[in-house]
Amino acid sequence: MTDITHDVSSDFVEPRRGLVEKASEWARTNLFNSVLNSLLTLVIAYGLVRLAIPLFNWAIVDATFSAPNDTVCKAKGGACWAFIADWANFLLFGRFPAPERWRPALVIAIFVALMLVSSRARLSGKALLGMWAAGVAVSIALMFGGFLGMEYVETDLWNGIPLNLLLTIGGCGVAFPVAILAALGRRSRMPAIRWISIGYIELIRGVPLITVLFMATVMVPLFLPSGVTIAKLWRAEVAFTLFFGAYLAEAIRGGLQVIPRGQYEAADALGLGYWRKTWLVILPQALTISIPSLVNTSISAFKDTVLITVVGIFDVLGDVNNAMNAPEWRSAYWEGYSFVALIFFAVCFYMSRYSQRLERSLSRARPGPRRN
Amino acid sequence: MTADVHGSMSGSAGGRWWGHPRARSLIYQIGAVALVTVIIAYFAHNAAVNMARQGIAAGFGFLSREAGFEISTTLISYTPADTYGRALLVGLLNTLVVAAIGCVLTTIFGVLLGIARLSSNWLLRQVTLWYVEIFRNTPLLLQLVVWWDLLRISAPGPRQALQILPNVFVSNRGLAYPVPVGNEIYIWMLVAALIGVSLTILMARWAKRRQERTGEQFHTILAGCALILLPPLAVFLAGGAPLELDKPALAGFNFKGGAIIGPEFAALLFGLVANTSAFVAEIVRSGIQAVSWGQTEAAGALGLRRGQALRLVILPQAIRVIIPPMTSEYLSLTKNSSLAVGIGFADFVSVANTEMNQTGQAIEVIAILMAVYLTISLAISASMNFYNRFMALVER
Numbered sequence: 001m002t003d004i005t006h007d008v009s010s011d012f013v014e015p016r017r018g019l020v021e022k023a024s025e026w027a028r029t030n031l032f033n034s035v036l037n038s039l040l041t042l043v044i045a046y047g048l049v050r051l052a053i054p055l056f057n058w059a060i061v062d063a064t065f066s067a068p069n070d071t072v073c074k075a076k077g078g079a080c081w082a083f084i085a086d087w088a089n090f091l092l093f094g095r096f097p098a099p100e101r102w103r104p105a106l107v108i109a110i111f112v113a114l115m116l117v118s119s120r121a122r123l124s125g126k127a128l129l130g131m132w133a134a135g136v137a138v139s140i141a142l143m144f145g146g147f148l149g150m151e152y153v154e155t156d157l158w159n160g161i162p163l164n165l166l167l168t169i170g171g172c173g174v175a176f177p178v179a180i181l182a183a184l185g186r187r188s189r190m191p192a193i194r195w196i197s198i199g200y201i202e203l204i205r206g207v208p209l210i211t212v213l214f215m216a217t218v219m220v221p222l223f224l225p226s227g228v229t230i231a232k233l234w235r236a237e238v239a240f241t242l243f244f245g246a247y248l249a250e251a252i253r254g255g256l257q258v259i260p261r262g263q264y265e266a267a268d269a270l271g272l273g274y275w276r277k278t279w280l281v282i283l284p285q286a287l288t289i290s291i292p293s294l295v296n297t298s299i300s301a302f303k304d305t306v307l308i309t310v311v312g313i314f315d316v317l318g319d320v321n322n323a324m325n326a327p328e329w330r331s332a333y334w335e336g337y338s339f340v341a342l343i344f345f346a347v348c349f350y351m352s353r354y355s356q357r358l359e360r361s362l363s364r365a366r367p368g369p370r371r372n
Numbered sequence: 373m374t375a376d377v378h379g380s381m382s383g384s385a386g387g388r389w390w391g392h393p394r395a396r397s398l399i400y401q402i403g404a405v406a407l408v409t410v411i412i413a414y415f416a417h418n419a420a421v422n423m424a425r426q427g428i429a430a431g432f433g434f435l436s437r438e439a440g441f442e443i444s445t446t447l448i449s450y451t452p453a454d455t456y457g458r459a460l461l462v463g464l465l466n467t468l469v470v471a472a473i474g475c476v477l478t479t480i481f482g483v484l485l486g487i488a489r490l491s492s493n494w495l496l497r498q499v500t501l502w503y504v505e506i507f508r509n510t511p512l513l514l515q516l517v518v519w520w521d522l523l524r525i526s527a528p529g530p531r532q533a534l535q536i537l538p539n540v541f542v543s544n545r546g547l548a549y550p551v552p553v554g555n556e557i558y559i560w561m562l563v564a565a566l567i568g569v570s571l572t573i574l575m576a577r578w579a580k581r582r583q584e585r586t587g588e589q590f591h592t593i594l595a596g597c598a599l600i601l602l603p604p605l606a607v608f609l610a611g612g613a614p615l616e617l618d619k620p621a622l623a624g625f626n627f628k629g630g631a632i633i634g635p636e637f638a639a640l641l642f643g644l645v646a647n648t649s650a651f652v653a654e655i656v657r658s659g660i661q662a663v664s665w666g667q668t669e670a671a672g673a674l675g676l677r678r679g680q681a682l683r684l685v686i687l688p689q690a691i692r693v694i695i696p697p698m699t700s701e702y703l704s705l706t707k708n709s710s711l712a713v714g715i716g717f718a719d720f721v722s723v724a725n726t727e728m729n730q731t732g733q734a735i736e737v738i739a740i741l742m743a744v745y746l747t748i749s750l751a752i753s754a755s756m757n758f759y760n761r762f763m764a765l766v767e768r
Contacts, residue, residue: 040495
């Protein structure tokens with residue numbers, strides 16, 4: 001018995017190998033491990049090269065980085081980054097008064113900083129909430145101006161990326177308490193409360209965002225008493241709030257559903273009433289669990305804000321479309337769209353990676369068996 | 373504190389009647405319903421006053437008035453002289469067609485992408501990973517606009533049209549392709565194909581029973597293909613092989629003859645499929661990964677090849693994890709088709725938007741929009757739930 005079970009691993013001492021050998025072995029197992037895979041690798045590699053070379057030539061080699069108009073670009077045949085350089089301020093900030101553009105720039109900086117801090121530093125929920133609330137308040141104040149010598153700027157002139165950011169964060173922020181109430185309401189034992197919550201959530205989730213936006217921009221003026229008007233931007237914000245609220249509510253409901261029954265019973269045993277039980281025991285756990293899906297919902301919300309161009313408010317996509325109406329840059333479609341795509345990709349990719357990291361660490365941190 | 377504890381246990385806070393849980397629940401519910409009713413009544417009142425002031429007649433009477441606007445893509449006959457109601461129907465059919473084709477293509481493409489994400493080939497994994505990341509992390513509206521410009525601006529004009537297949541032309545006017553001229557033989561070919569399909573189903577049942585009884589396998593797929601394809605071919609040849617194509621040909625600045633898919637429709641369809649497939653790929657990938665590795669090993673131990681293991685062991689189990697999130701992808705594809713309004717395709721929302729601007733009947737039009745989308749959403753959810761239950765029954 002003991003004879004047979006001698007340590008097998010000592011028979012296979014890994015020989016020291018060079019980088020080339022390692023690389024070739026890696027290629028054998030990962031790229032050429034069967035006839036089909038070898039063929040596939042070659043076909044994909046060929047396709048990538050065929051795609052990459054013209055793309056590289058277009059974007060870098062033949063590109064024009066500074067020029068007064070697109071005739072130079074057309075002559076060189078490559079990308080016309082001069083358009084972006086020339087119109088950068090307009091693309092980012094739209095029609096915001098030129099001397100005051102440091103204000104929306106600061107707003108962008110505030111939100112980027114908030115995103116980086118929230119995803120990097122380990123802060124408590126309260127600190128995060130306070131930080132974001134303060135950030136949004138300062139941003140709105142900065143955009144409005146009218147104090148400390150800053151010129152007052154109407155909401156019609158709030159364009160570009162700051163608008164996308166404000167709509168997302170303002171919308172999700174206002175929608176968050178609504179969503180918590182709707183999620184709790186949907187699980188309530190009171191039929192009237194439950195049906196009102198279900199009605200709201202399913203009505204909104206069953207229709208496209210664009211119809212909610214139309215409703216807010218076209219119907220809200222009809223719903224208000226005559227003489228009362230709300231700026232178009234706030235009407236759109238109402239639509240986003242209603243829309244995001246329903247999706248956030250479902251994300252929170254997901255968190256509520258995995259709280260084990262024992263937590264409710266323990267809170268009951270302590271003699272806590274409904275609101276204290278919810279506030280002190282259930283919500284802190286449910287919200288922590290639902291953070292990844294809340295972040296994912298916010299990412300979709302950020303992407304959805306470009307729909308605002310359809311109702312005639314100019315966010316960054318609207319700015320690009322407007323800029324391309326300039327006669328000297330008629331042909332700069334791809335450059336403008338690449339610019340917008342890159343901004344959205346950077347933000348969404350970073351935040352989605354953050355959410356994935358969070359999900360992994362949460363699933364490690366949660367003790368006990370999985371429950372439904 | 374003690375009173376509170378006592379209260380919630382005995383169900384009467386200090387003995388007051390409104391402290392009783394049932395009374396309190398009733399008060400909350402009446403309060404909530406009253407609040408919602410008051411808000412709706414207030415809005416309705418304001419709307420009635422405002423519309424009366426603007427001289428808009430409430431109601432759906434406008435649906436039978438003449439629409440007076442053109443729609444470029446129509447499935448049923450439509451002219452500007454037709455009614456608003458018919459225009460809406462045209463838009464709705466366009467939406468339904470995009471959604472239906474989109475869902476089918478998305479399923480096929482998404483499942484392939486999802487499997488490719490788990491390939492043992494590193495290069496394929498990386499390519500699909502970046503495909504998914506790029507399409508998931510940029511706004512759909514932007515993607516649609518890019519597809520549209522790709523087809524509209526960067527595509528060659530009709531005179532320089534690209535001939536990708538014989539008689540199939542790609543140009544900035546869309547995709548022109550030939551259609552066969554109607555012949556009664558085609559109906560008989562369809563009948564033959566349907567007979568082939570039913571024979572295949574019978575054969576598959578027989579083959580399965582035989583395999584369960586004796587363990588002998590039967591080439592069901594090969595025989596099925598033959599059964600479905602050969603009879604129509606035989607009918608076609610017996611009928612003298614009447615193949616007369618209506619080919620698209622350049623006439624002036626556009627194509628005449630054949631059929632044409634406009635750049636708006638193509639952009640919307642490509643955009644939706646490319647985008648939703650990225651989401652479906654992730655669902656399929658995580659669904660496959662949710663099936664425990666032991667299943668793959670067991671399938672290998674039984675001597676199944678990789679493809680067989682995937683098809684016979686892994687996918688049937690993964691599909692139960694996949695169906696619920698797939699439902700929401702179908703729903704979002706259908707709802708996202710409303711972004712057609714951004715690229716000028718006459719879908720339901722675009723038509724409704726035009727009517728809203730022309731008639732000022734905002735409330736009615738938006739009510740129709742919401743009601744129709746809710747109905748579509750419910751129909752998709754219901755049919756997917758039915759499918760889900762059907763699949764769950766197979767479980768032990």
